[in-house]
Structures are given as C-alpha cells and as structure tokens.
Amino acid sequence: MDYKNCELYKIKRKRDLYALLHTDENKVNDALYKYKVCIKDGKRLLEKPCEELKKIQRNMLYKLYQLNFPNYVFSGIKGKSAFDNAIYHINCRYMLKLDMSKFFPNIIEIKCMNFLNIN
Numbered sequence: 001m002d003y004k005n006c007e008l009y010k011i012k013r014k015r016d017l018y019a020l021l022h023t024d025e026n027k028v029n030d031a032l033y034k035y036k037v038c039i040k041d042g043k044r045l046l047e048k049p050c051e052e053l054k055k056i057q058r059n060m061l062y063k064l065y066q067l068n069f070p071n072y073v074f075s076g077i078k079g080k081s082a083f084d085n086a087i088y089h090i091n092c093r094y095m096l097k098l099d100m101s102k103f104f105p106n107i108i109e110i111k112c113m114n115f116l117n118i119n
Contacts (some may be wrong), residue, residue: 002067002068003067005067005068006063006064006066006067007020007063007066008020008063008064009062014113020059020063021056021060021063022055022058023055023059025053027052027056035040041082058066065078072088074088
C-alpha cells in the first residue's frame with residue numbers, strides 16, 4: 001500500500017494535523033474528554049461521540065480514503081461488504097473470529113500520535 005498518497009502521511013506536528021482536520025487543540029480536548037455520552041443497551045456500553053468529534057473523524061476518514069487499499073481489505077471500504085469478505089475467503093481452510101473487547105476506549109492519543117509519527 002502506498003501511504004504517500006495520503007495527506008496524513010506528511011504530518012509531523014500536532015498543529016499541522018489539527019489544521020489538516022479543520023480543528024484546533026482546544027476543540028479536540030473538548031470533544032474527547034468533556035462531552036462523552038454513554039448509554040447501556042443491556043449487552044454492552046455504547047459511546048456516542050459529540051458533533052465536534054464526528055466532524056474530526058469524518059475529516060480524517062476523507063484523508064484515509066486517499067489511500068489505495070489492497071483488494072483483500074473490506075471493512076470500512078465503500079462498495080465492499082461482509083458478504084464480499086465471505087466470498088473472498090470461501091475456499092480457506094480456517095476461520096478466525098475475533099471480538100475486540102473495549103477496542104476504541106483503549107486507543108489513546110499517544111498511540112495515535114506514534115502511529116502517525118507526530119511529536
């Protein structure tokens with residue numbers, strides 16, 4: 001996969017990331033820490049992001065769509081579905097099913113910054 005097509009690849013500083021995502025540090029801090037709304041549906045805890053966080057996530061998604069994904073990537077790709085994924089793997093001998101418990105709450109800022117190579 002060629003990451004160089006994505007604007008996020010070139011980011012080296014937090015302030016550049018904020019500018020690229022059309023936000024600033026104060027809005028990010030407010031979105032992530034002050035306005036988290038949680039509800040319980042009886043089975044698992046759902047976390048509903050505030051509007052500012054949705055905007056930031058949407059802007060980041062548009063930047064990630066600049067990447068050319070390999071044909072074996074299905075999740076989160078427009079025009080691809082779980083059914084397409086099943087068809088792709090129809091002749092495989094093994095299947096591994098995972099349920100990542102508390103996946104999103106465990107993604108912390110430092111991990112994202114390290115992934116993006118931002119200081």
